[in-house]
Amino acid sequence: MKTHILLVEDDVASRFGFIHFFSREGYAITEATGIAEATEAIAGQRFDAVILDNNLPDGNGIDFISTVRTYDGTVPIIIITGTADIPLAVEAMQRGADNFLTKPVDNAGLSAFLKKTLEIGVLKRRVVARQRLEKQEEMFWGNSAAMRQAFDLARIAAESDSPVLLTGETGTGKGMIAKWIHRNSSRSDNEFVEVNCSCLRGELLAREIFGNARGAFTSADQDRKGLLDIADRGTLFLDEIGDMGLEVQAQFLKVLEEKTYRRLGDVKLLRSNFRLICATNREIANLLKKGLFRQDLLFRINLITIAIPPLRQRMEDLPAIIAAILRSLGRDDTSVGPEIMALLRGYTWPGNFRELHNVLERAHLLARGGSLLPAYFFGLNGAAAPLPASAAPVPRALKPLDMQQIQQALDEADGCVEKAAALLNVSRATLYRRLKQNGE
Template structure:
């Protein structure tokens, strides 16, 4: 996906001319001719750069400048004006504009300025990646325009202490981004405490979050400090927050509002100062509508929202991940780095990757373990052959409907399990069923 540039100018001929020029350079463009149009465009999607005229029919572009800069990710702005004076240019730069160009604009000069701003944005994101690498995080983020935008939003979020909600499919790297936000924040020297809300029962989750007193329940032989208490001064990351039960949701809401909690079986209120990060692969708004998630809690955690796009929407990142994982697993397994056979990269890029980066990682690890040559081949990635279109596929051979449905479910569940590296908990989450039921299906072999 190319970088997107929003052009805001009341001169339609000039706007179209600039849009055509930038399109030739490979950028995506959208042109607006008024402040109101521009505000609607900014609400619909965040561009990578804004070219902004000062004199618009319904106000000054200077009024829009702070609104653009307040957006998560700090979209850069270049001012274009036919009424350029030094005081106006200085004021625009002071307010946060990247540059100020006077019309008529020389196309070559515009190209240089736009490329310079874009490169500055890329460098800033590389610095974020480098900082994450220094902090011990694994680089699983990508370098596509879509991920530049995500990284910019993470950097902006790191400068605040507000709650952040990371959404996206399983395996897209939400936990890595949460660690990145913490590593860039003022709390970086304090603990980063992770809780997976999907892997614990209600009682265990409450105890895990807030701790318990000795004798609070059978088996509680000693006092245990909860994750909230351990995260004091640092960051508490609640992964799969949509899985919290209503009673735990109520206690979490109280903790967010007052910084106060009570250990299970205790009576003394305790306090912890934490920065809250949450993540989910579920649609929280839908769960609120169905009464499964508290609306007041939803608005408490949905302050700064960052959506992580799936790998199929940023296929240009696949070569980067492939090279990273091939190097990583070749080194860990003490093997020479294999090359890719002709055409294999194209097939891997065409695959849908339902398990996203995690599935790609597992697939590369498996391929390197099983490969015996100096080259990875299509046969080392069995799912590519399974997913190839077969007009006379056995899946569609005539047979009773019940048997056909059973066969399809079996293949589908196996594919999801492969995408999670055999992790039944994650597979059950993707399938929307209980892990115990999935285990029962796999043991019985009956999927009807």
């Protein structure tokens, strides 16, 4: 795929010279004669670099840098000006330019300059992508036969560019595996973009995926990039694709077949070179029988299918999974006692890995740095007794809720309502309701 440059230059002779030279060098060039045209171009597609003249008929190039950064925070920018003005160069760099050149520009010199600038862009994207992925939860595969098979398939998926379908119950870690595949693929330096299809329906989901043109609907006051734009050269993860409506399925199938798409309310065809990973907790075969999922779309998305087993079917991995979660919570002691382990093994875990993580995090909060006690694991099949009122580290059960104690819990939880609710042994909804009653 050719490196794509946005050239913003109003001088006809200079623009022709740049285009002629860089086209012979193998670059794809989009030209703009001013800020208005350049804004439309940067809003419509992704570029590998921007070469920007400072003196333009509808404004200064330096002022346009912030607009470029709004759409793409990592694209390298080269500013070209007619005068060797050091303060201007400093201002350009402060505004977000990566390099600065003065006219007349030697094309061969600019070519070498551009190559260096493109390397900067690659490094920027790599840093941003890794920063996002570093925040993910630890990935533990385990030793069960089903998970070893899943790992082998995930490794094959990471080495290819084929669409992947992840199946399994809610909370089994499908999203974590999708990120692992992306992180270990050739696209790891670019964006991992995800959307949950069960959270957005119909036009809202289409708007999120495809973006929209200005005026496409009442509140559309500007062009808006969709996830397909952002996922260009990276990975698009469609979680719970089984909940995608048939109309959006038809639109998305067309993208997969033709590799092009249009934003809502726009006629311009756009391209996105993305890798697709999908996940669902539903039985696709049942959806096909009911006419709720297109068979032709299924053929496109399940070239590699990875089935993730529920937690209850991989109990041999439970001790190691618990240790990994406790490490992620910052606990030095990553093991639990036999009584607690018996409680955890005896539970069916309908919420799978996600529920286990929440149970351990709650116990960690209740322990306040001390030992994990069986009393902190209440509610597992009714096997554990309610929290004893006499236990020193156990938080208050407030009936009715006392605002002074609520404030103390919020302080201890650094303002996090969810953690404060756990400390108070009440639901988050109850705590929100109490805060609302008191105008907090």
